[in-house]
Amino acid sequence: MTLTVRQTLLCLILLSLQNNILQTIHHLRTSGHFVLYTKQPKVTLDELADVGDFLAQEYENESLNYPYQAPDFDKEAAIWAAKTIYYAAQFLAHRLEEPKDLEKFFKPYAGKITPATQLSADLSLRFLPYIFKELEHIDFDDWLVKTLQQILQSFPYAAIGHDIELKVNEEQLISDFSNDCFRMMFTDRVIAAKDINMTKHKIIQNNVSIHLGEHAHSFWSAFVTEV
């Protein structure tokens, strides 16, 4: 089969138009399914910029439902999180590339972790525990499991409700909880997921009991009996 010059050009344009990571993240955010369009764990800066714009839009929609004043969107963190989960899924599905230069793929988040960072990163990171569980299921000693655990450790908000063993940094949490919006969101998610392990931490437990008030028994009876 021979292609005319015109057809070749069209193909090239289409190829360059196809933004794999954006498609994956978009599909993930809209339907909850993870679809990979390529085997190559590769992303370009342009693609990431588009992902950032998409996530900014998503954050704006979601923050409509955030209590108090939602923190400003942190694009850096959102892009970093999207990249992390994209690579995690890639390495879960196939490992064509031998894991020799891991830092290239899974860098810990470089900036300071703030409520804004946590909420922005959570747009994609909230799906990471599912990949983490899947990896752990295959081989709990895998290098990727440990790497992801490190990441979830610094973003406990994304890990709520998945029964993952984490050493939550309480000091970090206390300073983050000074942000009203984040404190509410965090506590709401602990209650929604009924994550009894999280309430081992004093500050979370206090906030949960404030939220439940006198209705604790009807909303979450295990919290009354076990804590």
Place this chain on the structure above:
Amino acid sequence: MEKDLTQNITEYWLRLPIKYKDKLAQIRVWQSLRVAVDNDDIWIRGIAPAQLHSPEIRSIPFKKIYFQRENALFFLEGNLPEERLKTSWVWSPIHTFLPVTLPDYNFNFFGIKEKIIFRIVPSTVEREAAAQWVDMDVLKNSILKTPAVRLQPVQWTIVNKKALLIGIPLLALPGTTLWKHQNFLLPAGFDFEYPELSTYFQKKMTQSDNELIIINNNSTYFTISTTDFQSLSISSFRLSQ
């Protein structure tokens, strides 16, 4: 020690001269009672211990209360047998023994055009509130601080610039509360003037089952379709501003 005769009694007997038969009308609805006639007396058995001290029984005059032990009947709190059981007694349920006769139809009655007006009246019966009216300003100030778990069961809509919240547990906000009966939402502290007619009124007032009838304090009402309610969330509130 002698055993107490009144131990383990599950039913009491009642004896009444037959000329006072009409006095039994008030206990006719108790399905467990059975009646037999013996000369000039009516015998009733099947009176439960709990029913014995009820006003219905206590208000029957000229009665004698017995309890049964083996083949004899003893007076209540008596120690000696008074009567022996007779095999000739024929027992029948009380509602067949005392049939109801309806008054004759009055063909000369011309009051059929009279109407009953729907009204609510103050009531002292305590009801659980199921909905509340809240000022939009009050809601605006508090909703951002309300945990998601409290918002979840609540549905809301806006009527005349006031928010109507439905769902238990209600939010702890100042506002007037309503209680629910069938599809009616009545102001707390009020009840129907004729509660028995509520089903008929509901049929008259609504076209379909998924309409709520909200009654104001002055007995006027309006209906809202349940599809007009949204679940209450911060985003739904912000979008309604």
